[in-house]
Amino acid sequence: MSVPLLSTLTFFPVLGGLSLLLVKKEEVQTIKIMALVISLVEILLAVPLFFLFDKTTSHMQFTEFHSWIPTFNINYSMGIDGISVLFILLSALITTLSISVSWEAIQTKVKEFFIAILILEGMMIGVFCALDFFLFYIFWEAMLIPMFLIIGIWGGPNRLYATVKFFLYTLVGSLLMLIGIITLYAQGGHTFDILKLAEHSFPIGLQKTLFWAFFAAFAVKVPMWPVHTWLPDAHTEAPTAGSVILAGILIKMGAYGFLRFSMPILPDATQAMMVPMLVLSLIGIIYGAIICLSQTDLKRLIAYSSVSHMGFVTLGIYALNQQSIEGGILQMINHGVVTGALFLSIGMVYERTHTRVIADYGGLSSTMPVFGSFFLFFTLASVGLPGTNGFIGEFLILLGSFINRPWVAFFAATGLILGAWYMLWLYQRIFFNPVNKKVVGLPELTAREICTLLPMVALIFWIGLYPNAMLGFMHESVRHLIEQVYGTGVTQTASQVSAMLMH
C-alpha cells in the first residue's frame, strides 16, 4: 500500500482536533460542526479498510514501518489483522455518535471538549494499529490524558474522585506492564516487534511472571473482577460521550491486549492460566449481574452490567477455541454497540430529567414512545434475544466453553438469566409502572437524537441476522492465534466445526 492508511486514521483526528484551536471559542456552532465533520471524514477514511481487507490471510495488512528510536530498535510499525480491523471501524463510529450526543449536553469549554474527544479517537485507533509494543504503550498511556480530562472537567458531581481513581488504577497496571515489556525486550532478542516476540519462545517461569504483569494492565482495563471498582465510578460520573467511549472502546482494549499480546507471546502461560482466568471471568459475570439487581442509579446499573458482559468476553477468550474466541471478539463489538447505545439513550433522557435515579422514572413509554421502542431494542440485544447481535456472541462463547469445560458454560449461563432479570426489570421500572410526575410532558426524541441511535439499531440487527459479516474477518486470524497458543495442527477439527456452524 502506498497510502499510509493507518497513520492517516490515527493522526487525522488528532490534527483535526488541533485545528479546532484556530476557531474562536465563542463560535460554538462552528466548533461542533467541524468536530462532527472531522469524525465523519474519519469514518469515510475507515471504510476502505472494510472493503480492501483480505479475509483469506492471517498476515498483518496495511503495514507501515519506519525506524523511530534506532538505539533501542524501536520502530513505528503499524498493521492490522482480523482481530483489530473491526475495532477501528467501531472506534470511528462510536466517536461520531458521541460527538453527536454531546451537541446540547456540553455547555462549558465546548472547544476543549471536542479537541479532547478527537485526540482520544486518534489514540484509540493507534492502540489497535500498533505492531510495536513500545508504540502500543505510547498510545495506550497517552489515551489516559484526554479521558482524565473528559471525566474530570465535564463529569458529574463526584467527578474528581472518579477521574483520579480511573487514572491511578490504569496507571499502576500500565506501569507494571511496562516492566513486563522491558523484560520481554531484554529476554526476547532486543526487539519490541510483536510478531517477532511471538515467534520467540520464553521459558515457562518467565512467561508466568510476564503473564501477571500484563494481566495487571489488561485486567484493569477490561475490567475483570476484582480490579473493576474504578469502572462504576468512572462510568457514572463521566459525561454521556465519555461513558459511551469508555464502554464502547476503552474497555475493549483490555481484552484486545489479551488477544494481541498475552496469548501469542506467552502461549504456555496462557494455557497454564486458563482455569484461573475462567474462574475470574465467571465471578465477574455472576457478581456483576447480582450487583446490578440492587442498583438505584441508571448509569451505575449499566456500568455493572458491563462488568458482567466483559466477563463473558474474557471467558470466551480464555476458553481458547475457535468458537469461543470468535464469540469473545464479536461480543466485544456487540457490547460496544449495545452498551454504547444504552449510555447514549440514558444521556438523552438525562438531558431532559437531570436525574439518574431509577425511582424517579416510570411510565416513560407513554410520554416518549419512540424512545421507549429504541430502548427496548437495546435492552433485548443486551439480554441476548435471538435475532439480535447479543445472542450470537453469547451463544458462541457458551458453545466454545462447553466444548472445553462444561461446568464453565453452566455457571456462565446463570449470568444470562440474571442479565435478563435485571435488564427487563429495569425496563419495566422506567417505561411501564404508573407514570411518575417527573416524566410528565417530556419532549420526544429529536431528529438528531434519532439519527444518533439509528446506526446502533441497524448494527444490532445486521450482526444478529448475518453475523458472518463480522465473523468473516476473524476466522483466519483467530485460527492463527490458536495455532500460536497450541502449536500448529491442533485446530483443524475446531475450525471445521466452526465452518459448519457458520455457513
Next chain:
Amino acid sequence: MDTAIVSWTAFEPILPEMFLVCIALAIIGFDLFAGKQREQLIPWITVLGGLIVLGMVAGEKYGQAFDGMFITDGYASFFKVVCMIGVIMAALMSEHFRRSEALPLGEYNSLMVLSAVGMLIMASAGDLMVLYLGLELMALSVYCLVGLHHGDPKTGEAAMKYFLMGGFASAILLYGMSLVYGLTGTTNIAKIAQLSSSGQLLTNPALMAGLGMMIAAFCFKVAIAPFHFWTPDVYEGAPTPVTAFMSVGPKAAGFAVFGRVLVSGFPQFHDSWGTLLSVLALLTMAIGNITALSQVSIKRMLAYSAIAHAGYALLGVLCGTPEGLSSTMSYLLIYAFMNMGAFAILILMSSPDNHRETLDDFKGLAKTNPAAAFMMMIFMFSLTGIPPTAGFMGKFYLLKSALAAGYTMTVIGAVIFSSISAYFYLRVVRYMYMSDPEHEVAINFTPGISVVLGLSLLGVIGLGLFPGSMIAQAAGALLGQ
C-alpha cells in the same frame, strides 16, 4: 633558547570555562559602571554568552588536559550542555522575575555564571582535586544566590541552612578524598581505578569508608535521601528562578561527578555501591513522592518532586553500566526542560504583592489563562511520566537500563512510587481545570518567560515524540570513555 614555559595550546580544553569567567567579570563590570543601561544589558550578556558557551561545549574536541586532570569527552560535554541550558533559561526567567521582585541583577547573573563555571569544571573533572575545586566554586556561588533576596526572611534562613549543611557535606567529601588519597597515593580518578583493583585494596575497610563518605557528600549535592533535609526549605526559600536553576544545573553537575567517580573510579566496588544506591534510590523516591502528597504550596511540592526525581535519576547511576549512565544523562536533560517549564509558570503567576504559590491560587486557571494552564498541564504530565511527553521517555530509559543491570525489585518500587506521584501532579491539573476560579489572575507574558516556556514545551514534546537523536547522543557519549 626556548623560553616558552607555558604551552598555550594546553589551555584549549578549558576555553569555555575561561570564556565564562570573562563573562562573569564583564557582568560585574557593567553592573558597576554601565549606569542606566545595565538593566537591559546584563541579562543579554548572560544569555548571549551562555549561548556561545553552549555552542563551544557542544562542539568540544575530545581529549585530556593537564595530565588527565581535566577531561573533555562526550560524557562531560553532554552534562555541560544541560548545565548551560539551565543557566540560559534561568537568566531569561529572571528578566521577568525582577519586574515583580527586586533582585540585584548584577550579582544574580554573575554568580549564576560563576556557578556555571564550577559545574563545567565538575563535569570535566578527571581528578578529585579538580572535582572539589569545581564543586566549591559552584556551591559557594549558589549559597549566595539563595540568599540574594533581601526582603524575604525565609530566604535568609534558606541560605544559612544551605551554607551550613553544604559546608558540612564538603568537609565529609574532603575527608573521604583524603582517605582514598592516603591509600592509593593519587587523586587521579582513572589511576584510582587501576590501583584499587589490585588485591589488597579491594577489601580495605578504610577505602570503603572513604568511598562511603564521598557517596554521602554527592548524595547531599543531588538531594538523595537521607541527605535531602535541606532541599525543601532551601528550594522554598530561594527566589524562584534560583530554585529552578538549582534543580537543574547543580543537580546535573552533581550527577556528572557521581557517575564519573563511581563508574570510572570505583568500578570494582560496584557490588557494594550498587546495592547501597538502590536502597537510597528507593528511599529517596519514597520520601519525595509521599511527602509531596501533603503539600499545599506548589513550590514546596516541586521541591519534594525534585527529591523524587533525583531518586529516579539515581537508577541509572546505580547500574554502573554505560547504558545506565547514558539513561541518567538523557533523564537530566529532559528533566531540565520539564522542571524549568513548571517553575516558569510559577514565576509567571507571581506578582509583587502575592507569590501565588499555593494550589488554591491555581484554581480555575484554565478559565482565566488557558495558555498558562495548558502548558502547566503538559509539564505536570511529563513529570508524572505519561507518554507522549519526554518525561516518559526518560523514565522508560532509566527503567530499561536498571532492569538490564538486574535491579528488578528496585524498578518495581520505582514504578509504584511513580504512580503515587501521579496523584499530586494531577492535583495541580485538577485545580486548574476542574475548579472554578476564585479571583482573577493577571498574567503578563514577557519575552523572557515566553522564550523559556516555548523552549521547555518544545523540549518536552519534541524529545517525547522524537527522542532518537538525543538517546543516540547520550548512548554514544559513553563509548568514547
